[in-house]
Amino acid sequence: MKFPYGISDFRQVIGEGYYFVDRSEHIYTLEEMGKQLLFLRPRRFGKSLLLSMLENYYDVARAGEFEQLFGRLAIGQNPTPLHSQYLVMRWDFSVVDPQGAPEQVKQALHNHINNAVKAFVLWYRDYLPDAIDINPDDAIASFEAVLPVVKKYGHRFYLLIDEYDNFANEVLMGSGPGSRERYEALLYGDGLLKTLFKGVKSAAAGRGLERVFITGVSPVVLSDATSGYNVAKHVSFEPALHALCGFWEIEVAEVLDEIARECGYPPERAVEALATMRSFYDGYAFTYDATELIYNPTLALYYFDHFQRHCEAPRAMLDSNFASDRAKIAYVAGLPGGQKLILDALEQDALVVARMEDGFGVAEMLASSQDRTFMASLLTYLGVLTLAGSTPLRELLMRIPNLVVRKLYVERIQESLLPDGRDRDAAWAATRILLQSGDLQPVCDLVEQRYFPIFDNRDYRWANELTLKTAFLTLLFDDRLYIVDSETAIRRSHADLSLIRRPELWQQSQLWDFLLEFKLVRLKEAGIAGEEAREMDRQALAMLPAVQASLAEARLQLQRYRTALEASYGETLRLRTYAVVGLGFERLVWEEVVA
Numbered sequence: 001m002k003f004p005y006g007i008s009d010f011r012q013v014i015g016e017g018y019y020f021v022d023r024s025e026h027i028y029t030l031e032e033m034g035k036q037l038l039f040l041r042p043r044r045f046g047k048s049l050l051l052s053m054l055e056n057y058y059d060v061a062r063a064g065e066f067e068q069l070f071g072r073l074a075i076g077q078n079p080t081p082l083h084s085q086y087l088v089m090r091w092d093f094s095v096v097d098p099q100g101a102p103e104q105v106k107q108a109l110h111n112h113i114n115n116a117v118k119a120f121v122l123w124y125r126d127y128l129p130d131a132i133d134i135n136p137d138d139a140i141a142s143f144e145a146v147l148p149v150v151k152k153y154g155h156r157f158y159l160l161i162d163e164y165d166n167f168a169n170e171v172l173m174g175s176g177p178g179s180r181e182r183y184e185a186l187l188y189g190d191g192l193l194k195t196l197f198k199g200v201k202s203a204a205a206g207r208g209l210e211r212v213f214i215t216g217v218s219p220v221v222l223s224d225a226t227s228g229y230n231v232a233k234h235v236s237f238e239p240a241l242h243a244l245c246g247f248w249e250i251e252v253a254e255v256l257d258e259i260a261r262e263c264g265y266p267p268e269r270a271v272e273a274l275a276t277m278r279s280f281y282d283g284y285a286f287t288y289d290a291t292e293l294i295y296n297p298t299l300a301l302y303y304f305d306h307f308q309r310h311c312e313a314p315r316a317m318l319d320s321n322f323a324s325d326r327a328k329i330a331y332v333a334g335l336p337g338g339q340k341l342i343l344d345a346l347e348q349d350a351l352v353v354a355r356m357e358d359g360f361g362v363a364e365m366l367a368s369s370q371d372r373t374f375m376a377s378l379l380t381y382l383g384v385l386t387l388a389g390s391t392p393l394r395e396l397l398m399r400i401p402n403l404v405v406r407k408l409y410v411e412r413i414q415e416s417l418l419p420d421g422r423d424r425d426a427a428w429a430a431t432r433i434l435l436q437s438g439d440l441q442p443v444c445d446l447v448e449q450r451y452f453p454i455f456d457n458r459d460y461r462w463a464n465e466l467t468l469k470t471a472f473l474t475l476l477f478d479d480r481l482y483i484v485d486s487e488t489a490i491r492r493s494h495a496d497l498s499l500i501r502r503p504e505l506w507q508q509s510q511l512w513d514f515l516l517e518f519k520l521v522r523l524k525e526a527g528i529a530g531e532e533a534r535e536m537d538r539q540a541l542a543m544l545p546a547v548q549a550s551l552a553e554a555r556l557q558l559q560r561y562r563t564a565l566e567a568s569y570g571e572t573l574r575l576r577t578y579a580v581v582g583l584g585f586e587r588l589v590w591e592e593v594v595a
Contacts, residue, residue, distance in 0.1 A: 001258060001308065005301040008048035010056050014069050019304070021251055021297070023050070024075035027057060029240045031080055033233060036204060036212040038222060039244070040236040041286070042383020044298040044321065046245035047215040051090065051160045054213060058086040058158050061123060086158040086211070087127060087150060089120045094163035098170040102185035105167075106192045113139030113196070117146060127155055140192075140199045151208040158211045159200065165216040167193065168224075168362055183362055187224040197222075197229035204231070218381040224361035234358060237387075239287040246284060246294035252277055255304055263311035272503035273313060277303055279483045280317045283401035285387040296383075299404065313504050315480050318404045325405075328382040329412045332375050339416065341375050346409050346473065347466035350388045350397040351376050384408060407479055414474040417454055426450075427475050434476070438512065438576050444588040447471050455585040465520035468582045469496045472516060481505060482513075495561045506572040515565070515577045517558050519550035523584040533586040542589045547581050551591060554579035558593045 004018035013020050030037065041047050056062055056069055063084035070076030075083075096112045098105055114134055121132050130149045135141040150157045167183050186193040203209035214232060222229060235241055253274050260270035281299045299319055306314040332338045345351055357377035376398050379385040384405050388397040400406050418424050427450075430442035451471045477484045482499040499514040523530055526546045533541065541547060558577040566573055580590045 003301050003305045005305045010052035022073050024073040026244050027075050036232045038214045038232040038234045041245050046297045055088050059088045086156045088158045090160040092162040093166040102182050105182050110139040117142045147208040157209045161214045164214050165221040168220040194225045197225045201229045219358050242287045259308045275503045280403045317479050350399040352395050410474050410477045452585045469518045513575045517554040519581045521546045530586050550581045555593050
């Protein structure tokens with residue numbers, strides 16, 4: 001098997017025999033939904049390959065290749081009447097450099113549109129014999145010059161726009177000084193991008209442009225360009241298009257079975273690999289009532305490619321090409337109330353919001369105050385939250401989709417709590433001691449010395465027992481070795497924090513599995529003041545009645561959880577369990593609970 005990791009050219013994928021998940025049957029649905037569509041998905045979710053497939057399907061100049069490209073696909077077995085009927089132009093705003101002065105960015109956009117028009121004219125020279133003027137200083141004029149010629153010769157015209165919101169993303173990520181001014185110059189007033197979308201709307205109003213399909217990440221640009229382009233139908237959350245980009249688990253399992261056979265492994269290895277991929281890559285929902293979740297396709301291909309070449313899972317489950325996603329979380333964390341939202345997403349099964357926002361522009365994103373609904377909606381468009389159903393009041397639930405995304409949240413919180421790299425080095429050293437010897441004290445010391453002083457700050461006034469658990473999560477999260485889960489579901493109960501070895505490491509006897517249960521005793525409950533707690537030795541703290549009661553409760557819970565985990569994992573489990581009690585946000589008392 002050949003995996004098209006990083007390849008978004010449909011002709012190359014099909015022509016060179018790369019692995020391809022057939023989603024071509026969705027072309028029927030897209031045609032029925034409308035002639036001007038907006039389809040949003042997170043970054044690196046297969047949108048460009050989708051556009052490439054549409055380009056090849058509708059291109060009249062590739063009619064002779066239709067059977068070769070689509071004959072084995074669902075749409076090729078029963079094509080729509082519109083196949084091979086269009087002159088297709090494609091714009092890709094991701095290749096337009098958003099840096100520089102506003103005039104430089106405008107010229108870069110002019111150049112890209114003009115180059116697309118030139119390529120269009122050259123490709124369809126047998127269909128459009130008339131000369132078409134290219135205006136180097138006015139790409140909109142160049143685009144409009146195409147329309148009467150297309151109409152004169154009775155051809156149908158399809159426009160594909162990829163990464164239409166690239167400029168807004170650049171503003172959002174704050175990638176350089178003046179980014180907001182550049183964006184406003186493009187979208188506000190008579191800005192070029194706004195005028196360009198006006199031109200697209202006008203072209204589709206009987207002037208020769210029949211269909212438009214737009215992809216991007218968020219609805220930001222169309223919100224800012226509403227007066228210029230308010231005719232696109234937003235189909236991103238249509239149930240019929242839920243898996244248009246993405247893999248079903250059965251498809252992932254079939255590939256893993258094949259790779260395991262190629263590597264000479266027994267079927268159990270494929271099952272182990274699927275368990276790993278499910279934890280790290282599954283979990284996305286792009287419809288409000290999804291009954292089955294989908295895998296991120298790019299990350300799945302990353303895993304497939306590594307597994308096939310090395311016959312083992314990659315150590316780093318997060319592809320380095322997703323590193324920029326950290327900036328998305330950092331942006332929201334920097335908004336008023338954003339840090340609390342990030343903590344809540346880590347601590348809770350799901351966030352509850354009133355609705356999914358779909359009409360915000362850059363001005364709203366950069367406003368000084370935003371509510372949870374706005375911030376959670378933005379994170380969902382960006383792919384670091386996902387839909388998770390609804391409440392009886394029809395409020396939306398949103399949650400972190402999987403472990404690779406959870407890692408981004410963990411890193412953000414750790415960086416905010418431990419901004420000094422030396423502190424992060426100390427955190428890793430403390431974690432290594434736990435992993436090697438089972439001694440939790442160095443981790444507890446670090447939490448007391450580095451985290452607790454921050455929790456006393458007014459910016460962390462919402463800190464509670466869940467925050468204590470999150471502090472340990474940020475220190476112990478290690479996806480190279482463990483599937484790290486917060487609120488682990490165990491027979492209708494939830495353990496606070498578990499570190500279970502990745503399935504491919506179950507045979508490594510030098511590693512342990514860990515389960516931690518946290519309790520928080522307020523200083524008032526313990527009957528002591530903060531200064532007194534700081535001066536008492538740990539043994540004296542452990543003897544306080546309130547602490548003793550909390551430790552006893554944690555022991556009972558851990559014993560119940562251990563029994564359930566041992567029933568699930570059998571002999572593969574090498575479990576060590578710990579009860580941890582926080583005395584206010586001053587001190588920690590812990591003990592290992594032995595079976």
